[in-house]
Amino acid sequence: RAKRSLGDKICYYEPSMDEGRRERSALTMELRRAIERDELELYYQPQLDVQSGLVSGYEALLRWHHRKRGVVSPTEFIPIAEETGLIVPIGEWVLRTACAEAAIWEKPYRVAVNIASAQLTQADLPKIVQETLRVTGLSASRLELEITEASIIEDRERTLHVIRQLKALGVTVAMDDYGTGYSSLSTLQVFPFDKVKIDRSFVDGLLHDEAATAIVKATIMLASTLKISVLAEGVERQEQIDFLQAEGCTEVQGFLFGHPMPIPAIAGLVGRKRENGGPLPAISA
Ligand code: C2E
Ligand code: MG
Ligand code: MG
Numbered sequence: 001r002a003k004r005s006l007g008d009k010i011c012y013y014e015p016s017m018d019e020g021r022r023e024r025s026a027l028t029m030e031l032r033r034a035i036e037r038d039e040l041e042l043y044y045q046p047q048l049d050v051q052s053g054l055v056s057g058y059e060a061l062l063r064w065h066h067r068k069r070g071v072v073s074p075t076e077f078i079p080i081a082e083e084t085g086l087i088v089p090i091g092e093w094v095l096r097t098a099c100a101e102a103a104i105w106e107k108p109y110r111v112a113v114n115i116a117s118a119q120l121t122q123a124d125l126p127k128i129v130q131e132t133l134r135v136t137g138l139s140a141s142r143l144e145l146e147i148t149e150a151s152i153i154e155d156r157e158r159t160l161h162v163i164r165q166l167k168a169l170g171v172t173v174a175m176d177d178y179g180t181g182y183s184s185l186s187t188l189q190v191f192p193f194d195k196v197k198i199d200r201s202f203v204d205g206l207l208h209d210e211a212a213t214a215i216v217k218a219t220i221m222l223a224s225t226l227k228i229s230v231l232a233e234g235v236e237r238q239e240q241i242d243f244l245q246a247e248g249c250t251e252v253q254g255f256l257f258g259h260p261m262p263i264p265a266i267a268g269l270v271g272r273k274r275e276n277g278g279p280l281p282a283i284s285a
């Protein structure tokens with residue numbers, strides 16, 4: 001334990017403990033500035049229809065290009081953004097950018113946007129979504145909102161109300177990371193989801209882990225009975241797609257079909273350039 005004198009104050013610190021905390025607060029400060037510094041970018045990962053083998057949509061996945069650290073993974077900064085409330089302005093940036101970019105894609109693919117739990121409990125999320133669609137000109141039917149299973153159990157009544165309002169706008173709603181959020185099976189019956197995304201951890205275990213395989217099978221069957229689509233996340237091997245196809249899974253997403261990529265790298269996605277490459281339309285909610 002080191003002792004350091006700061007004027008007349010004495011503070012004790014444990015270097016190892018402090019390091020993690022200092023690192024976090026540095027990241028938080030830098031994340032606060034990331035939007036204005038134009039350090040955020042959306043990558044897009046294809047989602048494919050199992051029957052036709054064609055791309056049905058793209059999921060927008062956030063990347064942070066840090067001037068010193070390079071690309072910071074969302075698994076690192078999204079939790080910090082959630083704890084500090086920064087996820088709300090960041091989430092609005094993601095929504096606006098994804099809609100604006102998709103609106104000028106060459107083909108009218110669906111775009112899927114992740115919505116954090118803090119955005120869901122914001123009173124005006126439906127209004128923000130509606131305004132974003134209006135300003136960007138994206139038709140509502142092309143927007144899908146991904147809500148994690150874990151985030152809906154916090155305030156079920158409120159969430160149900162918000163999801164109904166969102167669906168009334170004409171957007172579709174997918175339950176993300178299904179199987180990891182400790183909700184009950186009836187959640188899929190009560191909440192009007194259009195789609196359920198089976199978490200990658202179960203897809204990973206397909207064909208060699210008996211329990212994971214059973215969970216995937218049961219989820220596909222449940223979704224089909226409830227007449228909602230089911231997408232398997234994290235498909236990396238051919239044997240997984242063969243199994244999923246045989247079981248009647250409707251959509252797949254994973255490195256086997258494409259990694260998340262910046263738009264210019266995706267053929268067929270770049271349509272008109274954004275007028276003079278200028279700023280995205282601002283939204284006053
Ligand atoms: P998610 O929404 O479940 O997104 C899927 C994640 O799985 C992505 O990680 C994607 O790159 C990864 N993935 C896709 N296919 C494969 C595969 O075949 N193998 C493996 N190993 N991984 C695969 P990513 O981009 O690192 O994002 C991680 C998580 O961060 C997302 O999980 C989501 O929860 C969160 N996130 C990312 N962007 C946003 C955002 O804009 N807003 C919010 N609220 N959360 C976001
Ligand atoms: Mg997602
Ligand atoms: Mg997921």
Ligand code: MG
Nearest residue numbers: 176177199200
């Ligand atoms: Mg996930």
